[in-house]
Amino acid sequence: MNLLLLDESDYIAPGLVRIAGRRHRQLLEVIKAEPGKFCKAGMLNGLTGTAELLEIGADAATLRPDLTVPPPEPSPVTLIAALPRPKTFQKVLHAAVTMGVKEFWFIACWKVDKSYWSSPNLETASLDETCRLALEQAGDTAMPRIEFRNRFKPFVEDELPGILAGRPAYAGHPAATEPIPVGSRGPAALVIGPEGGFTGYEIDLLARHGVTPVTLGRRTLRTEVAVPALLATLTAQPR
Amino acid sequence: MNLLLLDESDYIAPGLVRIAGRRHRQLLEVIKAEPGKFCKAGMLNGLTGTAELLEIGADAATLRPDLTVPPPEPSPVTLIAALPRPKTFQKVLHAAVTMGVKEFWFIACWKVDKSYWSSPNLETASLDETCRLALEQAGDTAMPRIEFRNRFKPFVEDELPGILAGRPAYAGHPAATEPIPVGSRGPAALVIGPEGGFTGYEIDLLARHGVTPVTLGRRTLRTEVAVPALLATLTAQPR
Incomplete structure (x- = not known):
């Protein structure tokens, strides 16, 4: 996972997402995420950027995304x-x-x-x-x-x-x-x-x-x- | 298997090879080979061409290779x-x-x-x-x-x-x-x-x-x- 792909339904408050399931496990295992760390993130069919990890528990993580960069060019x-x-x-x-x-x-x-x-x-x-x-x-x-x-x-x-x-x-x-x-x-x-x-x-x-x-x-x-x-x-x- | 890759040790007589093991199974299953049919063949580190299937049994096949064409160009x-x-x-x-x-x-x-x-x-x-x-x-x-x-x-x-x-x-x-x-x-x-x-x-x-x-x-x-x-x-x- 080189980018945490977000859905509208991940938002629990303006500017805050809560991630559970597979993506949470990958945050834990692959990125070895700790609070204060940033990862790449992007909104499905939207912009890319980073997300700051605010809290990570056994079942879910809370992050603050900051998405301002268009995704890479599509193939023609x-x-x-x-x-x-x-x-x-x-x-x-x-x-x-x-x-x-x-x-x-x-x-x-x-x-x-x-x-x-x-x-x-x-x-x-x-x-x-x-x-x-x-x-x-x-x-x-x-x-x-x-x-x-x-x-x-x-x-x-x-x-x-x-x-x-x-x-x-x-x-x-x-x-x-x-x-x-x-x-x-x-x-x-x-x-x-x-x-x-x-x-x-x-x-x-x-x-x-x-x-x-x-x-x-x-x-x-x-x-x-x-x-x-x-x-x-x-x-x-x-x- | 798009080409039957032969080894010197496959030759049982001049111009005749005997194929057993994996390649024999693939001749049977993939190519559904019958006597009289031809398949592409090539000698390890040598020429390519065809091989005529002379006989195929439960454990081995006998073929007559005719190899005259250089292999494809290597990548540089x-x-x-x-x-x-x-x-x-x-x-x-x-x-x-x-x-x-x-x-x-x-x-x-x-x-x-x-x-x-x-x-x-x-x-x-x-x-x-x-x-x-x-x-x-x-x-x-x-x-x-x-x-x-x-x-x-x-x-x-x-x-x-x-x-x-x-x-x-x-x-x-x-x-x-x-x-x-x-x-x-x-x-x-x-x-x-x-x-x-x-x-x-x-x-x-x-x-x-x-x-x-x-x-x-x-x-x-x-x-x-x-x-x-x-x-x-x-x-x-x-x-």
Whole structure:
């Protein structure tokens, strides 16, 4: 926890918050907090700054936040990914949120196993927890938007053009020859296929709806490694 | 397993290999191999290509490899990292090997917990297994070199200049202002600090021995996410 992420409901009086549960335990264990010490803090979807620890007991802590600094810049990249297997989904979501992605579309396609859609990791409470942990890791406060679409064709034909709205979009595909561009300055979208890749039909449908197939080189990376590498490449700013 | 990694000892006759154990199980379960089918294959530290499955039983498979293609290009980046906690070490090593890193130096520093050095993950057999799995994932065959140095100062003063040999090297440091360069074309080195960062003394000693402190932005990433992102940034090739 690099930032104590606060909710409106944590306020017990103007300028005073009371923290219990997981965050209290992390204040105790990780930060070894003592009264008078400061930690980084931020309001969910709001400003960041510090919080002074006033009192810490066995069950809860009282702090005085002082929040004046905007959170870090969001990533300009929208992530559209074939729904990964549950454990990978968790890793990819956490990693991309720490890197500042604010818009996720997890979609069905031929090679997405139907069982993945019933994973408890996709339930609202689990998504919320994963995102909060990732925001705390990154020192960010802005909750991302996460959408799920369990039909590929209607998503691509009916929704994707509106999502992209003219933004460049790239999907890794073994048969492509063009590399992923380095340092897209404006908004862009990254489309991540399933293990084993999109089918020919799928990549063609994506290409007809504004997604450029790109080669990612000869190495096959795990999704949780490919996503940070591709997000970094797409947003790298050459001088 | 995207590539069946072969050893000289797998050969039972000229042009014929016999595979048992984990790789046999993966041929059965993951690839659902049947006689007459081909899979990607490669010789440890040698060429890649295909292998035709001739026979598969409950305990072993016999294949005929045909290896004529060099493995993918290695990464030009040498990774020097404060030894991470054992689970993170495993993830970082696997990720960086899939991205083609061929030279690793894991080093001590003030914030590396002494207990990390006795982790079974650092034993030769475990390193060998992690690297083989990563090579199989990436479709690579070239085993990396992995070194451990449990004293920071002698490493930096006595060995680092020879390792860098004039190559540019970068270490993430919160107080730095220069960003990590995009697309280093030649060999380079990436120096990864411990959780909580290098101390001021350590970053100064590194800087005096050829390592440029760079800022990685306001977001604090987990080591296993930072490494793929930084490797990708450092080797991105702007057009």
